[in-house]
Amino acid sequence: MQRQHRCETAPNCRNQPRAITGQKTAKRGGRGRVAKIAKAAARASGKRLPGPAPGAGARPIDLGLVARCAEIGCTIEEIAAVLGFSRSALYDRMDAQPEIREAIDRGRNLGKVRLRLLQWRSAMAGNVTMLIWLGRQLLGQRDRPETEHGASKTLEELLAEIGRNRAQ
Secondary structure: OEOOOOOOOOOOOOOOOOEOOOOOOHHHOOOOHHHHHHHHHHHHHOOOOOOOOOOOOOOOOOHHHHHHHHHOOOOHHHHHHHHOOOHHHHHHHHHHOHHHHHHHHHHHHHHHHHHHHHHHHHHHOOOHHHHHHHHHHHHOOOOOOOOOOOOOOOHHHHHHHHHHHHHO
């Protein structure tokens, strides 16, 4: 039994009818609603579905791309999107393959070093704002407003002066 094709355009329309037999069709690739529900239930219960282990037959991950993404400050979710994985799938692969986590750490550290170098170059080129910021960060320099009232007097001198003022 076939559904009626309602499109009046061309016979090569993508809305061609498929057989209604209850079997999975080639167009769906065998990933039906039941398979998705079973996968979600297995994930919720903490069980693994049968299939290849994360390292066996899994799609390879370009560690150089991972490191470059981490270098520019991408989050794990953004790195997963670039690689074409879900966030949870990337975390699973990171657990199975520690070199992925190492590539992320290496990329983040390299990004920090490059940013520090650019800040240093900017300061050495005469950027006053960057000079002040680096002075505060690296040398502990702070803006301390100078007080005009009694800054040069000791505590004893101040107490003696207060006592004299009360006596008058």
